[in-house]
Amino acid sequence: MTEDFNSPGYDIPPEMEGQVAITTLDKVYNWSRRNSIWPMMFGLACCGIEMICAATSRFDFSRFGMEVMRPSPRQSDLMIVSGTVTKKMIPQIVRLYNQMPEPKYVLAMGACASGGGPFKEGYSVVDGVDKFIPVDVYVPGCPPTPQALLHGLITLQKKIDIQSIKNVRWYSKDPVEAIPIPVLGPDLMDPREYELIKDYTAEKQVEEEEVPVAEEA
Amino acid sequence: MSEEVLVEQKTELEERFPEISRDERKGYAGFIVPAEKLVEFATGLRDEFGYDFLSSVTGVDYLPEEKLEVVYHAYKTTGGSELVYKVQVPRDNPVVPSLTPVFPGANLQEREAWDLVGIRFDGHPNLKRVLTWEGFEGHPLQKDWQEPFYEEDGKPFKSRWPGGDVIRSEDNNPFNKNVDYPEGFDPALWEPVGESAVYAGVGRLDHAVSETALSTDQIVVNLGPQHPSTHGVFRMVVRLEGETVVDLEPVMGYLHRNHEKIGERNTFLMNIPFTDRLDYFNSMSNNFGYVLAVEKLMGTKPPERAEYLRVMMAELTRIVNHLAAIGFLLNDLGAFFTPLLYAFEERELILDIFEAVSGSRMMCNYYRFAGMARDLPDGVFEQVKSLVLDRLPAKIDDLDTFLTNNEIIRARSIGVGVLTAEDAIAHSAVGPVLRASGVPYDVRRADPYGIYNRFEFDVAVRYHGDIYDRYLIRLDEIRQSIRILEQVIRDIPEGPIQEGKPQYQVRVPAGEAYGRVEGPKGELGFYVVSNGKPNPWRYHVRAPSFINLTALGVMGKNYKIADVVSILGSIDIVLGETDR
């Protein structure tokens, strides 16, 4: 770890070599965050079991400082969306995401969470959790093995490594807007799309009405 | 049961109920009961003929005949094969009398049939949607209902080959999402109904908990779907008096993945990997049940070695499941993670075998019609042998010493969550839940499938029906599974593992079949209707976790809220199977 820490660009006098480390604030900041990502204890489906396996003896992600799985979103940094996201579940997921404090990350584990997976064609499945919340890392597989999940977590750590305290989202002046929570109507509705839905259904109705007229003519 | 006895019984039934008629469609069996006689028939069947266990209730949409059909599968808890009866109602007014007052176990299943197929059950105490949400548009399993990403009625889709230009389905959708809305729908005028409907079920006030208790206001508490102890995305709504549960209602559907609708679009073979994802702990026994149902329709049987392999995998998966179940139950009891870690170590070793054999740890996709996907690779048989004979028995004993006499576990689980034998049968509870209540009913013994009649094993049974017995029975069953595995290892023959050539397009004659296995969680049934086409007409899963939850209300009442969590753990549900 120490090699990573010493930032190049500064000459350390030979007599002090090995005794001091010069680094940037970013590096310290990222190093401490990357090694203490607390995931939310939040299993959705099959992938959730592989996530639990990644926490158990054989794979043991506490080696990455992630053993503290928190059931409360208020205490977690990472949401592992592990499994199929259904329309009935997405309002809760968005609410949980909104409740997580910054800095927060989302890892879409498995095909279902990334893009609907094998169940994509179904009527009550959300085709990718990224349609509602921003996703940082996608781990393909159905389900990804625990090692594939660990690889995804390492990929996330790499993403954290290159972030800079100067331009991260959570220190910017503008407040981070909460994501509006989807609503379960006749189908899943995004509150931002109400106008679009109205236009679309009205158009559909007009089309339906026009068809028999055309046939009569 | 021999054929003659069955025929004799059928004539007896016809004499007793002259209104019923035999189902004479080709490939079908059982009786058709007029809707108005249903309750009388079902009650008579239970009280006079001994068919006391109503296992499965489901709906089928026969669109060409303009009919909806409700299919009931009844059994005797003393053993034997099933009795099927059906009620047919016109499609424009599908009303069937509810059996819930007679068989409480029909409760959730009737709600599911209303939700997905659109059959109204007259007299049902709480008929609302269960897997989708209140306010959802349409009944998805009706044959003329189309999902937003609809492409064709059956797979394979023509757009994939030969001119297959890749496209994401959402790119064709105006919202770039998997959604569709009814015509003329205006969100601004729409009023939400979903959440209030959820709480309506526990709205009944009932003050007769305990006469000595302080009179307090009752409150409704919501547990889940995001809760660490609900084993996934399960939700319970409980009404509390102080800390005591007065009423409890399970709310599910948070992992409803349209298994059955997708299953009807799929070809028969394509459904095998989808069954893996039902109960994702036990893909092997899910495969087994589905393959049995289709083999019944096709009239084929696997070769000898494949039969042994099937039993071997099914029993290994039972061990996997029970280990995990015990681990999670202990988590719920507060022994946070240590027992689970020990259980998962052994689980990993069995998963290694699954991975070596089938290629995947959890989604095995290993059974095929009339055979298996591949034979055991080199060295795996020895691995199984040494694991089962040398390591597992000692490790199970370790787990036993570790947990069984622990004072805290005993204090928290003995006498808690009691389910009597009568209640268990009435609520159609199956598997370890039923057997822990003193009913020695195991499909492997009661109605043997595969080659289970060759093996010597005891049906584990315990008599108190509390959490502790449900924990003990899982240990017993692991030991029995090891016993079966020893016999498999001793007897397994060499030989082919597939009858005929493996085919990706199987011919399945028209008809219906119900294949059931004793899954680790209980009776897992697959009801498959074929009309001779490459895709099943109806594909229904009788999910043990789903139906066992019917009894959760009975088990949880009058115990403390903290106990409800461990009662749920002792049922051992898996949400993939509950919600499908």
Add this chain to the structure above:
Amino acid sequence: MTDFYGKGLLKGLGITFKHFMNTYLEDIRWLSRGKRRYFTEEGIENRKSIEARGIFTVQYPDEKLPVPEEFRFIPFLIYEVNGDGEKQDRCTSCGICAKVCPPQCIWIERTNDPDTGRPVPEPKEFYIDVDICMNCGLCAEFCPFDAIKMDHDYEISVYDRLEKNIYNKERLSRPVEYYASIRPTNYNREEAARAEAEAKKAARKAARKTEE
């Protein structure tokens, strides 16, 4: 001293203590034999086998659990390099994999000969949507030309799925040597079967010639 309150608890704690001690006893045993238990193939093999006692962890990414030959993740396409150094796809775009795929995640575009307009046995494009694929392995199982197989590579996490997660033919193609290296038993069996079929064909040809 028959039964006292806490006996069960103490016995249970004994088990955890045994578990804890086993790790160190095992370490000492390995040390005394002069072998390294961690970060060596032998050590991993031991910790994943039924002889595993004490510590059970395989420290990914420094140690990697070996995957069995049948392990399946995302499919890949096999190409062979012919005598002229050109890549030759084994795939003939017959479409069986696309037909058998349960979630229908395979798209194949067939090539037509520009002159005759008849299909050529090589796909023009071949796509797999990794966000739909369920790793079931049916495509590999039913491919009559052994052209599509399941990969062992599971380290494929990405930051952006829209750009990266639809694999095209180029991304999917792997040389036959790669296949032989990850699945030697299967490869040898298939090659033997092919050689046998060729021999039979040649024998039949020869027989026909002698008849003539």
